[in-house]
Amino acid sequence: MNEIIELTKIDYLSLFPAMFAILAGTKAFLSLFEWLIHKLGLETKWMRQRREEHELLIQTSQNLSALQKQHVRDMEKSDRRDEVISSDIKKLTRMFVDKEIDDMRWEINNFATTVSEGKPCNKDSFKHCIHIYEKYEQILAENGLENGEVEISMELINDAYMRRLREGF
Secondary structure: OHHHHHHHOOOHHHHHHHHHHHHHHHHHHHHHHHHHHHHHOOOOHHHHHHHHHHHHHHHHHHHHHHHHHHHHHHHHHHHHHHHHHHHHHHHHHHHHHHHHHHHHHHHHHHHHHHHHOOOOOOHHHHHHHHHHHHHHHHHHHHOOOOOOOOHHHHHHHHHHHHHHHHHOO
C-alpha cells in the first residue's frame, strides 16, 4: 500500500519535461546511430526498407508518367479516328441522299413518260407520283439543293391528272 501512496506523490510537472528529454535523447541517439551506419556503408533492415520504398515510389511515378503519355497518344489517335468516321458518315449520308433523289427523279420521269405515251394510269398512280414529288422537294430543301430536272415532267403529270379528273377517270 505504501507503493501506491508513493505513486500519488509523484511530481507530474517535472515528469513531463523528463519524459520529453528522454524521448529527445533517444531520437538523437538513433539519428547518430543511423548516420554512423550510413558512413560505414552498412545497411540495416529499416534503411533497406526505406530505400526500397523510395525506389518503388520513383518507379511508380515513372510508370504513371509513361501511362499518361500513352493516354495522350491514344486520345489523339481516337480523335483522328472519330474525324475519319464522321467524314465517312457524311459521305455515306450524301450518297444515300443522292440515291434517294435519283430514284425519285427516275420514278417521276418514268411515270411522265408513261403518261405522255398515253398508257393507262389509275388515280392512285397519279397520287403516288405527286406524293413522291412532294418528298423529292422536301429532300431538296433539307439539303439545300435545287430542282430543275423534274419540273417539266410534273407539269405534264399534273396536266394529265387534271384532264382525267375533269373527264371523270
